[in-house]
Amino acid sequence: MEKEQLILQSVQEYNILPLTSACDANCVFCSHRDNPPEVEVVRIPFRTIEEVERTVSFLNEKRTIYIGESATKIIEGEPFTHPQWEKILRMVRSKFPRTLISITTNGRHINEHKAALLRSLEPLEMNFSLNSASVQGRQKLMGESIDQARKSILGAELLSRYGVTFHGSIVAMPHLVGWKDVEDTVVYLDRMGAKTIRIFMPGFSRLAPAELRFDPAVLHERLALFVKKVSYRIDCPVVLEPPYIRDLTPVVAGVIKDSPAHHGGLKQNDLVISVNEFYPRSRVEAWQKLQQSGKIEVMVKRNGEDLKLAWENLKGTKAGVVMNFDFAPQRAEEIIKNMGKNRGKQVLILCSTFAHDILKAVLRLFLEDCRGISLYPVINRFFGGSIGAAGLLTVGDFLKAWEDYCLNGFLPQVIFLPREAFDYQGRDLVGNGFWQLEERTGAKVEVT
Numbered sequence: 001m002e003k004e005q006l007i008l009q010s011v012q013e014y015n016i017l018p019l020t021s022a023c024d025a026n027c028v029f030c031s032h033r034d035n036p037p038e039v040e041v042v043r044i045p046f047r048t049i050e051e052v053e054r055t056v057s058f059l060n061e062k063r064t065i066y067i068g069e070s071a072t073k074i075i076e077g078e079p080f081t082h083p084q085w086e087k088i089l090r091m092v093r094s095k096f097p098r099t100l101i102s103i104t105t106n107g108r109h110i111n112e113h114k115a116a117l118l119r120s121l122e123p124l125e126m127n128f129s130l131n132s133a134s135v136q137g138r139q140k141l142m143g144e145s146i147d148q149a150r151k152s153i154l155g156a157e158l159l160s161r162y163g164v165t166f167h168g169s170i171v172a173m174p175h176l177v178g179w180k181d182v183e184d185t186v187v188y189l190d191r192m193g194a195k196t197i198r199i200f201m202p203g204f205s206r207l208a209p210a211e212l213r214f215d216p217a218v219l220h221e222r223l224a225l226f227v228k229k230v231s232y233r234i235d236c237p238v239v240l241e242p243p244y245i246r247d248l249t250p251v252v253a254g255v256i257k258d259s260p261a262h263h264g265g266l267k268q269n270d271l272v273i274s275v276n277e278f279y280p281r282s283r284v285e286a287w288q289k290l291q292q293s294g295k296i297e298v299m300v301k302r303n304g305e306d307l308k309l310a311w312e313n314l315k316g317t318k319a320g321v322v323m324n325f326d327f328a329p330q331r332a333e334e335i336i337k338n339m340g341k342n343r344g345k346q347v348l349i350l351c352s353t354f355a356h357d358i359l360k361a362v363l364r365l366f367l368e369d370c371r372g373i374s375l376y377p378v379i380n381r382f383f384g385g386s387i388g389a390a391g392l393l394t395v396g397d398f399l400k401a402w403e404d405y406c407l408n409g410f411l412p413q414v415i416f417l418p419r420e421a422f423d424y425q426g427r428d429l430v431g432n433g434f435w436q437l438e439e440r441t442g443a444k445v446e447v448t
């Protein structure tokens with residue numbers, strides 16, 4: 001029953017179509033390795049055509065349809081391991097002829113037939129988790145045989161040859177494969193025509209073996225520097241996730257080649273001042289405005305000079321602007337609105353360590369009066385290691401953070417928690433409900 005509800009939540013809330021949790025790779029960085037045993041995850045077998053068909057009708061044709069991703073407790077798998085993948089893709093395409101389909105793959109199954117078929121199913125884009133463009137790298141990171149690694153790496157060439165739009169991604173583990181391998185992989189993806197390249201910080205839990213560990217602060221900083229340097233060498237936009245940013249300044253991280261924004265003259269590092277006379281308050285807000293259909297007039301600052309650029313976004317096409325994700329203004333407004341309801345009370349906002357600096361900037365920008373409001377970063381003790389994302393925090397972590405905060409002598413009346421940490425029933429990854437925090441602290445808890 002829970003499985004069905006999670007599948008429905010994936011489809012309705014995130015426009016993700018789950019097919020299977022099966023994956024035939026064995027990545028050292030896989031988020032399902034080295035988890036504490038209490039973690040409640042949901043594994044789904046190959047869903048039948050009938051089961052998939054029943055949920056397809058809940059997809060939103062106006063949003064991108066995602067396959068091979070997960071935003072819930074469902075473990076995401078490799079979609080091309082599904083024996084009926086072709087039938088399913090054709091079915092989705094026939095029901096939604098014009099909706100963009102985005103498929104995430106580890107690249108092990110790409111062959112001429114698939115590349116040709118994927119091209120015929122446009123609009124479609126692939127997210128290729130290449131991780132390494134060397135045989136040794138794929139062996140080390142993804143546990144592949146020499147033959148399989150060669151085949152997987154060739155997948156990018158096939159996508160390129162058949163004109164399939166694709167983005168590349170790399171979980172960067174220079175401590176295992178060396179910096180040169182990471183750099184060569186970026187260069188290879190660029191040469192193959194990837195539209196964008198995402199470099200992910202790996203994560204490790206307290207149960208991970210010693211060889212997978214690293215200093216997260218040091219690696220994050222070095223990766224940020226690496227991205228900056230490599231971006232000068234290649235045309236393809238490269239972004240780091242989580243981004244190494246501390247503020248909301250709307251700086252362009254990159255521009256996709258031959259996109260409307262590219263033809264309009266927008267460049268990496270341009271600071272967006274206004275879009276159609278609207279002054280964006282964050283990167284996300286600037287990005288959203290730059291995607292609008294129709295004529296775009298943008299004022300940017302480049303090397304200290306103000307420039308006016310213009311282009312047109314045809315309906316259904318993207319501007320091609322890449323920006324680091326800071327904070328969605330809609331969410332900021334929602335949080336501020338909820339705070340308004342608690343005016344005059346002592347409010348404690350508990351957030352992930354990753355989000356702390358950005359959230360601080362959001363509160364400064366969106367709130368006129370910050371009195372009575374405290375922001376406190378929550379250390380992930382449950383997973384431990386380098387884990388810092390909000391989605392992996394537990395009620396136990398929030399409780400410990402509240403105890404630490406109260407040592408200062410303050411007792412909050414309201415506690416705000418990030419919604420990423422909870423499922424549709426308000427339970428965390430180990431099954432504890434947010435209301436348990438209310439019971440323990442006596443404060444009112446808002447999940448927002």
Ligand code: SF4
Binds near residue numbers: 025078
């Ligand atoms: S491809 Fe993804 S799901 Fe499969 S093992 Fe690697 S990280 Fe895990």
